[in-house]
Amino acid sequence: MTEATVATPPVQTVSVTVNGEPKSADVEPRLLLVHFLRETLRLTGTHIGCDTTSCGACTVLVDGTPMKSCTMFAVQAKGAELTTVEGLAGPDGLHVMQQAFHEEHGLQCGFCTPGMMLTAIAFLAENPNPSEDEIRFALSGNICRCTGYQNIVKAVQSAASSQAEGS
Amino acid sequence: MATAPEVRGLGHSVMRKEDERFLRGKGTYFDDVVLPDMLHMELLRSPLPHARVVSIDASAAEALPGVVAVITGEALAAHNLAWMPTLSGDTQAVLATDKVRFQGQEVAAVIAESAYVAKDALELIDVEYEPLQAITGPQQALDDGAELIRDDKDDQTSNHIYHWEAGDEAATEQAFADADRIVSLETHYPRCHPAPLECCGCVADVNPATGKATIYMTSQAPHAHRTLFALVSGLPEQKIRIISPDIGGGFGNKVPIYPGYVVATAASLLIGRPVKWVEDRTGNLISTGFARDYHMHGELALKGDKMVGLRAKLLSDNGAFYADAQPSKLRAGLFHVVTGSYDIPAAHVVADGAYTNKAPGGVAYRCSFRVTEASYLIERLVDTAAHELEIDPAELRRTNFIKPDQFPYTSATGFVYDSGDYEKALDVALDMLGYADLREEQKQARAEGRLLGIGIASFTEVVGAGKGKDYDIAGLRMFDSAELRVHPTGKAVLKLGVKSQGQGHETTFAQIVAEELGIPYEDVEVQEGDTDHTPYGLGTYASRSTPVAGAATAIISRKLRDKGKDLAAHLLEVAPEDIEFAKGQFSVKGAPERVKTIQEVAFAAYSDLPDGMEPGFEGVHYYDPPNMTFPFGSYAVMVEIDRGTGEWKPLRVVAVDDCGVRINPMIVEGQIMGGLTEGYAIAAMQLITFDEDGNAIGANLMDYLIPTAQETPAFELGETVTPSPHHPIGAKGVGESATVGSPAAYVNAVVDALAHAGIRNIEMPVTSGKVWDALVEVGLAE
Numbered sequence: 015m016t017e018a019t020v021a022t023p024p025v026q027t028v029s030v031t032v033n034g035e036p037k038s039a040d041v042e043p044r045l046l047l048v049h050f051l052r053e054t055l056r057l058t059g060t061h062i063g064c065d066t067t068s069c070g071a072c073t074v075l076v077d078g079t080p081m082k083s084c085t086m087f088a089v090q091a092k093g094a095e096l097t098t099v100e101g102l103a104g105p106d107g108l109h110v111m112q113q114a115f116h117e118e119h120g121l122q123c124g125f126c127t128p129g130m131m132l133t134a135i136a137f138l139a140e141n142p143n144p145s146e147d148e149i150r151f152a153l154s155g156n157i158c159r160c161t162g163y164q165n166i167v168k169a170v171q172s173a174a175s176s177q178a179e180g181s
Numbered sequence: 182m183a184t185a186p187e188v189r190g191l192g193h194s195v196m197r198k199e200d201e202r203f204l205r206g207k208g209t210y211f212d213d214v215v216l217p218d219m220l221h222m223e224l225l226r227s228p229l230p231h232a233r234v235v236s237i238d239a240s241a242a243e244a245l246p247g248v249v250a251v252i253t254g255e256a257l258a259a260h261n262l263a264w265m266p267t268l269s270g271d272t273q274a275v276l277a278t279d280k281v282r283f284q285g286q287e288v289a290a291v292i293a294e295s296a297y298v299a300k301d302a303l304e305l306i307d308v309e310y311e312p313l314q315a316i317t318g319p320q321q322a323l324d325d326g327a328e329l330i331r332d333d334k335d336d337q338t339s340n341h342i343y344h345w346e347a348g349d350e351a352a353t354e355q356a357f358a359d360a361d362r363i364v365s366l367e368t369h370y371p372r373c374h375p376a377p378l379e380c381c382g383c384v385a386d387v388n389p390a391t392g393k394a395t396i397y398m399t400s401q402a403p404h405a406h407r408t409l410f411a412l413v414s415g416l417p418e419q420k421i422r423i424i425s426p427d428i429g430g431g432f433g434n435k436v437p438i439y440p441g442y443v444v445a446t447a448a449s450l451l452i453g454r455p456v457k458w459v460e461d462r463t464g465n466l467i468s469t470g471f472a473r474d475y476h477m478h479g480e481l482a483l484k485g486d487k488m489v490g491l492r493a494k495l496l497s498d499n500g501a502f503y504a505d506a507q508p509s510k511l512r513a514g515l516f517h518v519v520t521g522s523y524d525i526p527a528a529h530v531v532a533d534g535a536y537t538n539k540a541p542g543g544v545a546y547r548c549s550f551r552v553t554e555a556s557y558l559i560e561r562l563v564d565t566a567a568h569e570l571e572i573d574p575a576e577l578r579r580t581n582f583i584k585p586d587q588f589p590y591t592s593a594t595g596f597v598y599d600s601g602d603y604e605k606a607l608d609v610a611l612d613m614l615g616y617a618d619l620r621e622e623q624k625q626a627r628a629e630g631r632l633l634g635i636g637i638a639s640f641t642e643v644v645g646a647g648k649g650k651d652y653d654i655a656g657l658r659m660f661d662s663a664e665l666r667v668h669p670t671g672k673a674v675l676k677l678g679v680k681s682q683g684q685g686h687e688t689t690f691a692q693i694v695a696e697e698l699g700i701p702y703e704d705v706e707v708q709e710g711d712t713d714h715t716p717y718g719l720g721t722y723a724s725r726s727t728p729v730a731g732a733a734t735a736i737i738s739r740k741l742r743d744k745g746k747d748l749a750a751h752l753l754e755v756a757p758e759d760i761e762f763a764k765g766q767f768s769v770k771g772a773p774e775r776v777k778t779i780q781e782v783a784f785a786a787y788s789d790l791p792d793g794m795e796p797g798f799e800g801v802h803y804y805d806p807p808n809m810t811f812p813f814g815s816y817a818v819m820v821e822i823d824r825g826t827g828e829w830k831p832l833r834v835v836a837v838d839d840c841g842v843r844i845n846p847m848i849v850e851g852q853i854m855g856g857l858t859e860g861y862a863i864a865a866m867q868l869i870t871f872d873e874d875g876n877a878i879g880a881n882l883m884d885y886l887i888p889t890a891q892e893t894p895a896f897e898l899g900e901t902v903t904p905s906p907h908h909p910i911g912a913k914g915v916g917e918s919a920t921v922g923s924p925a926a927y928v929n930a931v932v933d934a935l936a937h938a939g940i941r942n943i944e945m946p947v948t949s950g951k952v953w954d955a956l957v958e959v960g961l962a963e
Contacts, residue, residue, distance in 0.1 A: 044297070058213040059206015061429065063378045064462040068882035071378055099206030112204040116196055119851050123683030124203025125210065125378045125429030154891040157882070159378050159430045160683045162854035163890040 028088045032057065033101025041088050047081075048072045050088035051098060059099035059128045063157070070156030073129030074098050080133045082155075099128030102135075110176045111135050111169070120169035122160035130156045134170045142174060184764060189703075190696030191910065194847035198703075199687040208427040211397045214384045216455040220249055222445050223299035224464065225289040225306050227281035230317075230538040230875025231330070232310035234277050234288070241305040242291060247298035251306065252290045252448060254278035262447055264333075265413050267504035268437055268655055271342075272334070273541060274502070275440045281310070282330055282501030283540050284877050285467030287440040292448050292456060315875030316340065319476065319498045319535035330501055330536040342503050342534035345512035348594045353529035356490030360482035364566040370554045371945055372474035372498065372539070373867040374879075375546040376887060377682070379429025380465040381439055385446040386455040393420050394450070398442055400425040400710075401435045402720025404678055405657055407712045409438055414446065425710035431682035432859070433544035436506045436722050437470050466885055467877045470506065471539075471869055472546030474498040475554045479519070481562045486572055488581045490527045491593070493519050493558060497534040497543070505543030506722070507550040508652040508659070514551030515643050517594035521559035522603045522641040522813060523581040528593035538875045547859055547920035549644040549723040560638040560925035561942070568936040573620075574929070575611060578639050579604055589906075596643060598811045599913075600903050602839070607639050609899045610815040610837040619819055619833075627937065632822040632961065633832075634934025637815060640922030644914040645728025645810040646719075654719060658805065661725070662716035663733035665694065665741060666799035669787040671780030673698075673705045675734060678718015679726040680710045684916055685848040686726060690734050692844050693910065697738030698745075699765015699779045716801050724812070724914035727844065728905075733804035735909035740800050745782045751791040752777050810905045810913035814838040816857075816926040822934050824963040827953030829931050830894075831861065836923070837899035841913035849915050854896050856919025862888050863920070864927035866946050935959065 029038040032055060039054050051057045051074065062084055063071035072084040075097035102109040111131045114120065121127040130153065137144070137152040144152070149170045150163070158166060184190030202208050239251035254276035257263040264272045277288045289306055293299035316322045316330060322340035331337045357363060383398035394416055400406045403423040411418040428435065445458040460469070475495050482490035495513065499505065507514040513532035520528050545551065563581075567574035582603040583590050590598040611617075616635070623633040649658030662678040675690055691705035709715060718730060742762055749767030750757040759770050767782055769775040777785075786798035819833040836857055843849045866886035869879045879885035904911025924945065931947050932940055938959035943951050956962035 042297070052212075053215075056215075057206070058210075059208075061210070061379070062212070062459075063380075063429075064882040066462065066881050066883055069378060069887075099204075103205055108204060115204060116200045119197070119847050121200060121203055122685070122851060122855065123378070123428060123430045124199075124208050127203050128206050131204075150890040150893075154889040157378060157887050157889060159376065159432070159859070159887070160855045161851060162856075162858035162896065163893045164854050164896055165851060167890065 026089050028092055030091050030093065031095045033097060043087065043089050045088045046084055047086045047088045047091050048083035051083060057098050057100050061125050061128065063125065070129045070133065071126050073132050073156060075132055075136055078136060080136045097132065099131065102131065111173045114169040114173040114176065118165045118169040118172055120161065120166040126156060126158045130158060130166060134173065138174055138177060142177060144174065184696055184699065188695050188699055188701050188765060190692055191842060191844050192846065193692065194845055195688060195692065195702060197685050197688045198691065199685065210379055210427045210429055211382055211384060211399055212459050214397045214426065216384060216386055219384065219455040219457055220292050220294065220452065221296040221299050222448060222456050222458040223291050223296060223303055224287050224441060225303050226464065226468065227277065227284060227286040227288050229281055229310050229312055230284040230315040231313040232281050233313065234279065234281060235309040235311050237289060238307040239289060242302040245298065245302045245305060247294040248291060248302045249294065249452060250292045250448065252276065252292065252444060257447060260447065262443065265438065265443055267502055267541065269503045269505045269507065270509060271503035273504055275443050279333055283538050284875055285464065285540060287468065290444045290448065292452065296459065315538040317537060317871045317873060317875050319496045319537055322535040322537050330538060340536040342499055342536060343512045345532045346530065347517035348529040349527060350529045352527040353490050353492055356527040357482045357492065360484055360489055362483040362570065363480055364483065364562065364569050365478065365480045366562050366565050366942060367478050368561065368942060369944060370473040370475045370477065370557055372471050372869040373546065373863055374466050374471050374869050374885065375432035375434035375544065376466065376885065377430030377432055377434050380460040380462055381435060381441065381469055382459040383442050383445050384455055384457045385449040387446065387449040389453040393422065394446060395422045395424065396446055397424045397426055399428055399435045401431045401680055401682060401722050403680055403710055403712050404717045405654060405719055406438055408657065409655060413443065422713045425680045428682040432547045433472065433506065433722055434470050436544055437504060437542065439469055462882060463880045466869065467880050468540050470542030470544035472544055473554060477554065477558050479558045479562045481566050483566060486570065486577060486580050488523050488525045491520055491525050493530045495532045497532065498537050498539065499534045499543055500537055500539040500541040502541035503534065504541035506545060508646065508654065509656065510651065511550065514545065515549060516551045516555045518552055518596055518643045519555040519559050520592050520594065521556060522583060522639050524583045524587065525593055530594060539871060545723055547856060548917045549642060552642055553921045556640045556921050557925045560640060561928065564929045564932065565941055568941060574637055575607065575616060578607060578637065597808055599808055599905050599907055601641065601811060601813050602901060602903050603639055603813060606813060606837045606839050606901045607815040609901060610817045610835050613897055613899050614817045614833060614835045616817065632824060632934040634820045634822065634930040636818045636926045636928065636930025636933055638922050638926035638929060639815045641811055641813040642918055642921050643809045643811055644724035644917065645806055646723055646725055647806055648808060649805045657719060659719045660803050660805040661718040661729035661733055662801060662803045663730055663737050664716045664801035665737045667741060667783045669784050671700060671704065671783040673700050674708060675705055676708045676715040677730050678716050679721040679730040681721060684721065684726065684852065685845065689844050689848060690731065693731055693734045694738050697735055698742055724917045727912045728810045728908060728914045729804055729806055731912055732806065732909050733802045736804060737800050737802035740802065741798060744798065745779065747791065747794065748782045748785045749777045752785055752789065807907050810841065810908060812840045812913040812915060812918050814918055814922055816923050818926045818930040820930040820934060822931065822952060824956060824961055827949040827956055829947065829949065829952055831927065833897065834894045835897045835899065836919060837901065838915065838918050839901040839903050840915035840918060841905045841908065842902060842911035844912060850898055852916045853898060853919045856917060857896050857923050858888060858893050859920045860923030861893065861927055864924040864945055864947055868946050
């Protein structure tokens with residue numbers, strides 16, 4: 015067994031915009047983005063479910079693209095615009111996707127919900143009028159253990175309709 | 182509907198009260214809890230499934246800056262904490278001292294200033310192991326001369342754990358002797374894992390000044406866990422407070438007490454600072470409560486098309502410690518409900534359990550104590566019989582169902598079924614599916630070379646434990662409780678001994694109060710999970726919250742209603758017997774204009790009381806059910822098999838559930854769809870297995886397959902309503918019906934597609950590889 019030779023790791027400054035607010039912190043280069051969000055910034059709505067990029071509970075938007083923050087270093091997000099679940103609701107209340115998940119009973123334990131909604135929001139931005147199959151494919155990187163997805167799919171359809179009416 | 186839309190009692194699909202915080206990312210799961218001066222714990226796990234621990238050298242880890250302590254089994258032994266009791270009366274190592282007995286077993290814990298440093302330090306712990314032969318199956322475990330896994334136990338001379346029988350052996354033998362046909366099925370319900378999206382963990386905070394231990398933990402049963410913590414640690418029970426915050430799914434996985442909880446609490450006690458332990462996914466899958474792993478042999482005796490006898494033998498693979506979560510008097514759980522929905526006059530069940538070098542657990546994964554295995558066996562046996570006898574599987578079921586006028590029905594193994602109308606549920610399901618037409622389509626498709634299959638499962642569950650006299654966990658009777666406090670302004674707080682993990686208790690239980698007292702559901706706040714502030718209960722699993730805590734809620738509401746009548750009589754200056762109550766209003770019989778609302782009555786309880794009446798408008802009720810409840814239903818699935826690849830796909834999934842009276846139909850249907858998905862997952866892909874050396878395969882979510890939105894079929898739901906006669910609101914519980922009932926429906930459908938060619942069984946998980954092998958075997962591969 016080798017001697018304990020772990021030196022104090024160097025730190026790097028990470029400056030990002032999170033939900034529209036500039037944030038900056040000195041972090042270890044190995045700090046995962048999900049830990050940066052949850053622990054450094056105390057935005058605990060982003061969850062950790064698997065450590066292997068399989069479940070999507072940690073999904074956040076990085077410059078509008080859904081990314082699994084458990085497999086990305088905070089330093090890789092330098093300068094990026096990040097959106098987490100905490101940034102969805104506005105002064106007028108819930109985002110249409112949040113409202114749709116509520117009305118269609120698209121959540122039970124709530125653990126997958128933030129990542130699921132963020133994936134769905136980014137998807138609708140690209141494909142505002144999707145088929146059910148397209149929705150199911152788009153959500154296939156996010157696991158839900160409670161709902162069986164049917165009401166999540168309905169929620170995304172409902173949000174798409176609301177957005178179409180609102181535009 | 183009994184209550185007005187604005188009151189929202191039973192039968193209203195009202196939106197969930199708990200949603201808002203989850204939608205905003207403001208839930209509080211245990212990992213969101215951060216306390217001042219908090220330390221972090223990581224567990225070192227054994228890479229070997231069976232080995233002697235020769236030595237542990239933690240000196241390099243201890244020297245790493247940021248490491249506060251390394252805890253080994255030896256250190257725990259000094260405090261008598263190296264072993265802990267299991268839920269099945271066995272012992273389990275907290276941290277290994279003598280041997281490791283499964284891959285992933287907890288060997289040491291690092292406590293450090295950060296989780297990253299703790300993980301670094303794990304790499305620096307040097308453990309010397311002396312490998313022993315790994316035993317990876319219960320048959321091998323029971324061979325003569327097999328290595329003794331539990332040599333720590335003085336009275337243990339083999340790897341055999343228990344032998345248990347139920348039913349009438351002689352009557353069953355006679356039934357088989359008289360039968361004109363015996364159909365058998367040998368099958369293994371494979372080991373799988375509930376894998377809730379949130380792994381297990383805790384924040385343990387033992388206050389050095391007060392001695393109070395506050396433990397935030399992923400617990401489906403916080404009160405029972407408090408008591409077990411007191412028994413394990415010797416801490417006085419009033420000095421232990423378990424807080425089960427928001428839970429990211431449980432499905433049975435969060436019923437047992439795991440070593441991580443115990444070590445984190447011991448570390449906090451010894452160090453005097455809070456300690457957080459967050460399990461990673463691999464730790465969750467390879468060390469915490471697995472499910473199933475029953476090797477089953479079933480035989481059905483028939484006379485013509487009548488089922489006359491059932492024999493079942495099972496061998497249970499319990500892993501290294503017998504830690505099944507089930508009532509203590511029932512060694513194989515409720516497996517003896519194996520006669521299912523059928524009027525089978527004689528049955529005999531023989532069960533044995535064995536230690537192996539696998540993780541312990543044996544939790545009821547989204548089911549009631551091994552009911553899933555029983556349901557699977559009978560529903561697969563019935564289809565096997567139908568195929569052997571060349572009878573339509575729906576007809577064979579119909580012929581043998583327990584009839585509505587036979588309830589309450591005493592089964593051959595001693596259960597008293599409360600109510601049921603099995604044929605009605607089957608009829609609705611077949612009607613929704615268009616069964617007759619689909620059978621025709623199946624024939625035509627076959628003529629064209631396509632393979633369609635239709636699978637039915639007409640399951641019966643037994644849920645809602647207890648009654649307490651017969652059902653206990655670790656000696657604690659399985660009752661539950663509700664404490665209702667109606668404040669002077671007519672707003673209420675309902676405190677429960679159960680604990681939601683996504684089931685929507687904050688909404689559903691408020692609706693029960695709304696129904697019974699007429700207080701609008703928005704005005705009832707439901708609180709759970711904090712043992713210092715809720716009445717004692719056994720927790721949420723085995724679909725027991727509605728049958729038990731739901732009953733307690735209805736009864737305490739009715740008690741307050743009775744007090745309300747006395748108060749209203751006082752306010753209206755009539756005799757209490759002249760008061761009647763409906764929809765939140767107390768009125769004078771024959772003079773309906775003379776009325777007091779529940780809100781006025783509540784205020785009077787604090788302000789204007791008759792002489793001698795105890796002030797206040799609150800109470801608690803502990804409910805010990807007179808019997809279990811027996812939800813049932815019929816599921817019907819159509820699949821198509823690809824003859825070129827062996828892939829199979831559900832084209833239709835129809836689920837008709839009868840869970841008695843539905844409180845919130847939207848939530849009920851959500852539970853059913855979740856269960857249908859987990860049932861599909863078990864039938865098609867979820868598998869925890871081991872290689873011959875005892876290495877766990879399926880140790881992360883890349884190898885342990887969970888269906889996504891893409892694989893998951895669309896569901897068509899139907900219902901019948903047969904109230905439970907002994908439940909105050911006629912509800913039966915529903916959270917697990919679909920996980921219990923649906924695996925057999927999916928597998929029956931795949932086998933049905935190949936039955937004409939002679940295939941009788943394909944083992945779960947039914948992978949395309951196994952189906953391909955079957956296609957090749959019968960010459961149907963393309």
